[in-house]
Amino acid sequence: MNPVAEVDGLRVEVAGSTLVDGVSLTARAGRITALVGPSGSGKTTTGRALLGEFPPGARVEGRIRTPGGGAVGYVPQHPAAVLNPARRAGALLRDIAARRGGTRREIRARVEHALRRAQLPDPAMVLRRYPHQLSGGQQQRVVIAQALLLGAKVIVADEPTTGQDPATKQGVAEALADVAAQGIAVVLLSHDLDVVRRLADEVVVLRAGRVVDRGPADVVLPTPAKPTAERSRSAVPSGGTRLEARGLVARHRTARGTVAVLHDITVSVAPGECLAVVGRSGSGKTTLGRCLAGLHSAYEGAVLLDGAPLPRGIRARTPAELAAVQYVFQDPKAAFDEHRPVLDQVARTAVRLRGADRDNARRTAAKILEELGLAADLTLRRPGALSGGELQRAALARALPAEPKVLICDEITSGLDAATRDVILTHLAGLRERDGLSLVFITHDRTAADVLADRTLVLDAGRVAMGGEHRIGVDVGG
Incomplete structure (x- = not known):
């Protein structure tokens, strides 16, 4: 197979810190090359180098070649970062499809075909929605459709299965395999070794910015390791309710009016308890979490903290109420101000919500970040300047100076290597035991849920699904 992209001796240095050091790889037509390694190993820096993109102030050495000058498509780890929040998905995709010309009908057919190839079962619905009305998994597949429409010779897929249920993950894997089958080179950056084993023709292993191994997946990759974090059951006291939702019916606004996305959900979590919320992409998991946190106010029903009703929106909540229920986002990059140091942003939580002075807040923030x-x-x-895994830990750290009673975690272990995931799970288990912290753990990572959760709520199309391999931790409202 002919090479369509080559990286030779790439070295990237920022502010005296070396992000990648002497990395070389060749992406070939019709083949999938996977970059694997722990968070901070240089995978994303290498992948984005193929697009000619580097961190601000970077010093770059080495050569990057794309013979023939073909376009390079990019599927990022956090898809919301490349979707215009003010435009519907259909408008975004039609603009790309229109570059190849054709009638409106041909353009529309091209878009719908790309969405089906990206494993979106209801293209017409997706086209009508804004990005924030799509689940993380749906956003990811819209971005894959964008790359397919570009007709790129190379596609860099950065953690494309992050935060997705097993069925959707399989669909994304099939979409990438289909892309490669059409003669497109795919560079896959991933912590998901099961997907890498299934797809990759060659695996390049990075550690601390350097290539430490390369070859076929069955030769290079280790046997999957079991998570080392242990469930902490002693943290759960008997009786009591910390946070409760009663008769929750949540709606999204669309061009054709409002659509219900949650239907009569009643659920509670006790002090020190972890409730896992699982289900397919688009099942309503994130909307439920956002309602509990006051980030989605278009709902009927009630949310109560320690028996007292909480205002629907965050702007109506007091600093104490905001501090008590904290939310850790699936896309940590979108949650941070890109112009301010991470330490200052973590410290600001204590200043804003607890009235701490700046110096004490910075010391507290530094301690939490070090523990993570x-x-x-x-x-x-x-x-x-942080990797995806590092930024995810920083996002968790930013919620903790508020000293919350409830922490809502939205897919915070997806796309992490096993060691980083264990650091997060162990830290959360310790907070439950030490502080009686209640967790609402939204996830597709069933292994993480098994490690951490006491009960599981399964959602399907916005309703409670009574069944599955776990005991259902809900009270179904009448």
Whole structure:
């Protein structure tokens, strides 16, 4: 197979820190090359180099070639970052499809075909919605459709199965395999070794910015390891309710009016308890979490904290109420100000919600970040200089100076290597035991849910699904 993209001796340095050091790889037509390694190993820096994109102030050495000058498509780890929030998905995709010319009917057919190839079962519905009305999994597949419409010779897929249920993950894998079958080179950046084993023709292993191994997946990759974090059951006291939703019916606005996305959900979580919320992409998991946190106010029913009703929206909540229920986003990059150091943003939580002075807040923030494995020099950087896994830990750290009673975690272990995932799960288990922190753990990661959760709520199309392999931790409202 002919090479369509080559990286030769790539070295990227930012502010005296080396992100990648001497990385070389060849992407060939019709083949999938996977870059694997722990968070911060240089995968995303290498992948984005193929697009000619580097961190601000980067010093770059080495050569990057795309013979023939073909376009390079990019499917990012956090898809919302490349979707215009003010435009419906259909408008975004039609603009790309129109570059190849054709009638309106041909353009529309091209868009719908790309969405089907990206494993979206209801293209017409997706086309009508704005990005924020789509689940993380749906956003991911819209971005895959964008790359397919571009007709790129190379597609860089950065954690494309992050935060997706097993069925959707399989669909995304099939979409990438279909892309390669059409003669397109795919560079896959992933922590999901099961997907890498299934798809990759060649695996390049990175560690601390350097290539430490390469070859076929069955030769290079280790046997899957079981998570080492242990469930903490002693943290759960008997009786009591910390947070409760009663008769929740949530709606999204669309061009054709409002659509119900949650239907009469009643659920509670006790002090120190972890409730996992699972279900397919688009089942309503994130909407439920956002309602509990006051980030989605278009709902009927009630949300109560320690028996007292909470205002629907965050702007109506007091600082104490905001501090009590904290939300850790699926897309941490979108949650940070890209112009300010991470340490300052984590410290600001304590200043804004607890009235702490700046110096004490910074000391508290530094301690929390260190406990999550983020070195002091790293936290002084802006968010763009951190890897996806590092930024996810920083996003968790940013919620903790508020000293919350309830922490709502939206897909915070998806796309992480096993070691980083264990750091997060172990830290959360410790907070439950030490502080009686209640967790609402939204996830597709059933292994993480098994490690951490006491009960599981299964959602399907916005309703409680009574069944599955776990005991259902809900009270179904009448």
